[in-house]
Amino acid sequence: MPFFEDKFINIEKLWKNTTVIVFAFGILCLISTSFFLSESHITEKSSSQDGILVMDSLEQGVYNLQIRSDIENNQWVFLEVSAEDENETTLFSLGKELWKESGYDEGYYWAEDDRKLEYDFVLPEGKTSLEIKCVETKSGSAYPFYVHLYKRSGSPLIFLMVGVSSLIISIISILIIYKDSLFNTEEN
Numbered sequence: 001m002p003f004f005e006d007k008f009i010n011i012e013k014l015w016k017n018t019t020v021i022v023f024a025f026g027i028l029c030l031i032s033t034s035f036f037l038s039e040s041h042i043t044e045k046s047s048s049q050d051g052i053l054v055m056d057s058l059e060q061g062v063y064n065l066q067i068r069s070d071i072e073n074n075q076w077v078f079l080e081v082s083a084e085d086e087n088e089t090t091l092f093s094l095g096k097e098l099w100k101e102s103g104y105d106e107g108y109y110w111a112e113d114d115r116k117l118e119y120d121f122v123l124p125e126g127k128t129s130l131e132i133k134c135v136e137t138k139s140g141s142a143y144p145f146y147v148h149l150y151k152r153s154g155s156p157l158i159f160l161m162v163g164v165s166s167l168i169i170s171i172i173s174i175l176i177i178y179k180d181s182l183f184n185t186e187e188n
Contacts, residue, residue, distance in 0.1 A: 012177070019173040026166030029159045036156035039064055042149040051134025051142025055149065058083075058128045062152040067117040067132065069145040071100045077143045078136045079117060086126050094119060095135065098145075122155070 042063075047053045069077055076099035083091040102111035130149075134142040175182065 015173070016177060019170050019177065022166050022173070023170035026163045026170060029163030029166060032159045033156035033163065036152065036154045036159065039150040039152045042151050043147070044149075045147050047132070047134065047142070047145045047147075049142065051145075053132045053145075053147060055130040055132075055147075056127070058123055058130055060123055060125045062122050062155050063120070064150040064152060065117075065119045065121065065130075066148040066150070067098075067145055068148075069098045069115050069143050071098060071113070071115055071143055074101050074103075074138075075099070075143070076138045077134055077145075079132060079145060080135045081117070081119065081130070081132050083121070083123065083128050083130050085124070085128055091123070091128065092121060120152075 043055065045053055045055070065081065067079060067081075069079070071077055076097055078095060078097045080093065080095045082093040085091055096117045098115050098117065100111075100113040100115060102109070104110070132145070132147060134145065137143055
């Protein structure tokens with residue numbers, strides 16, 4: 001006799017109950033991601049005439065940076081974003097070209113643009129300064145840009161990964177438990 005039959009443990013019932021618990025846990029994790037997607041608006045600023053914007057004294061946390069520029073037609077601007085800690089150590093640096101173009105091709109008007117930069121980042125403990133500057137433009141003069149900075153409650157990535165994994169495991173488990181009734185093609 002197998003060990004489990006002597007102890008009155010029903011493996012099939014245990015497996016079904018565990019599957020329900022793992023499925024419920026997966027749903028709870030996915031619901032929890034919405035909490036971490038909530039954000040509070042920290043600041044809204046515009047660049048100076050020279051195309052530089054510095055934000056000092058940012059604290060530890062998860063942030064969402066959104067930059068928009070009202071570039072004139074057939075122009076471009078290259079923006080650089082960098083963050084430094086209290087010791088002037090660079091935490092991250094990134095750059096992006098924002099542009100707007102339009103014209104006529106074979107008699108048809110077309111217009112394209114990419115005038116936004118969005119970036120999520122995490123700042124460590126301590127004070128951090130964020131510098132955004134207009135490095136280069138087609139016209140040679142700096143275009144104004146507008147910055148929105150949001151602080152998030154946290155990162156939803158781990159909850160999303162665990163939630164999806166739990167749902168996949170529970171669905172596979174359900175398919176294994178009910179494989180006979182789901183895939184039985186024999187007629188009685």
